[in-house]
Amino acid sequence: MNDHLQDFIHYLMIEKGLARNTIMSYERDLRSYILFIEKKMMKQSMNEIERVHIVQFLAQLKDDGKSAKTIARHIASIRSFHQFALREKIADHDPSIHIETPQAEKSLxxxxNMKxxxxxxxxxxxGSRFYLRDKAMLEVLYATGIRVSELIHLTINDVHLTMGFxxxxxxxxxxxxxxxxKTAQAxxxxxxxxxxxxxxxxKHPTEYLFLNHHGKGLSRQGFWKNLKKTAxxxxxxxELTPHTLRHSFATHLLENGADLRAxxxxxxxxxISTTQIYTHVSKTRLKDVYKQFHPRA
Structure with missing residues (x-):
């Protein structure tokens, strides 16, 4: 089954074009699944796997204290793997077809806030030689809502200041x-x-926009360290996360009347359901403001 897993990973990489971190997540989930099937269920081929075996694996995850979100991610990985096996004629059935995904609690x-x-x-x-870099990075994050991983991979040619994008x-x-x-452009x-x-x-010429003290592209860890110091x-x-400014960007846009699709x-x-969580954040903030300031709240 591990050979089939490698074929599946290759499919995700070449045909689906998924991000490296996403592919690593699939592989990690499926390796634990295959290990369980082979060691606990004593099954050696895809055709031997039945629904009950998947259910027992999920029960094991629950017994290990895994969250509903983690279990749901494993189910998505397993389902994709079995669909791939059926499509490629590695197996003649898909045992994951009637597996229900648990509802994960959505944390806001x-x-x-603006202040x-x-x-x-x-x-x-x-007076630090990194001040202008750090200032520009934070302004870009709040101005655009891009992910930190996207920020650190920006090149000089990705930024068009005269056009403003x-x-x-x-x-x-x-x-x-x-x-x-305009503030981010400046x-x-x-x-x-x-x-x-x-x-x-x-020694290290690079087109990356934001550089570390070695003159190379900045890492996620480097940015996160700087953000905590700045805060x-x-x-x-x-409590801040690398996504805090991204979340704030989206929430403030919607609070000020921006279109959800935009x-x-x-x-x-x-x-769009992923974006809709920010409408819940806006409603929660409105309720807080109402309770704080309305005389009969």
Whole structure:
């Protein structure tokens, strides 16, 4: 079955064009599934697997304390794997066809209010050679809502300041064009004029827009470390994640009347139901404001 798994991973990579992290997630889930089927169920081929074996594997995940979200992800991986096996004539049936997916609890994303965003973005210049870079990165994240992984892979050619937009390659290598606000444009221009040249290394020429202290592209870990420091200096008490500014971008747009479809396109969501969670965040915030300020709330 591990040979079939490798064929499936190759299919996800070449034909489906999925992101590396997504493929790794599929592979991790399916390796644990195959190990269970072979060791516990004593089955050696795809044709021997029945619905009951999948149910027992899922029960094992639940007994191990896995969340409904994790179990649902495993089911999606297993279902895709068996559909692939049936399509490729590796198996003559799909045992996952009637497996129900548990409803995962949707936790609302943490967002910053406008005052907190302003505190985060309006930090005074501390004289660091990274100040203009960090300022530009935060302004771009809040102005566009792109993911941190997309931010750190931006190149100089992806940013079009005179036209006021940037080009972004998202999940599944899908390209999208996102408007840039004037504040973000100015921050990028300052960084290009006065900051990036100081970080460039003659030994490591690169087209990446945002560079680390070695003159190479910045990592997710490097960005996350900087964000936590910046938030601490700004006095923000809320727990932050690398997606906090992305969540805040979407929520603030919808609160100010933006069209849901437009926000979906800017975020790069394939399904609008993913974007709709931000409407729930907006409603929750409205309720909080009502309770705080209405005299008869």
């Amino acid at each position: 994303p943490k967002v910053l 907190e965003v302003e505190r985060l973005l309006d930090l005074p210049n501390n 940037l080009r972004c390659i998202g999940k599944g290598n899908k390209e999208r064009i996102i408007p840039l606000g 921050a990028i221009q300052d960084y290009l004029d006065k900051g990036r040249q100081q970080l460039l290394s003659p 601490q200096v700004a006095g923000i008490q809320k 926000v979906q396109e800017m975020l790069g969501h394939a399904d």
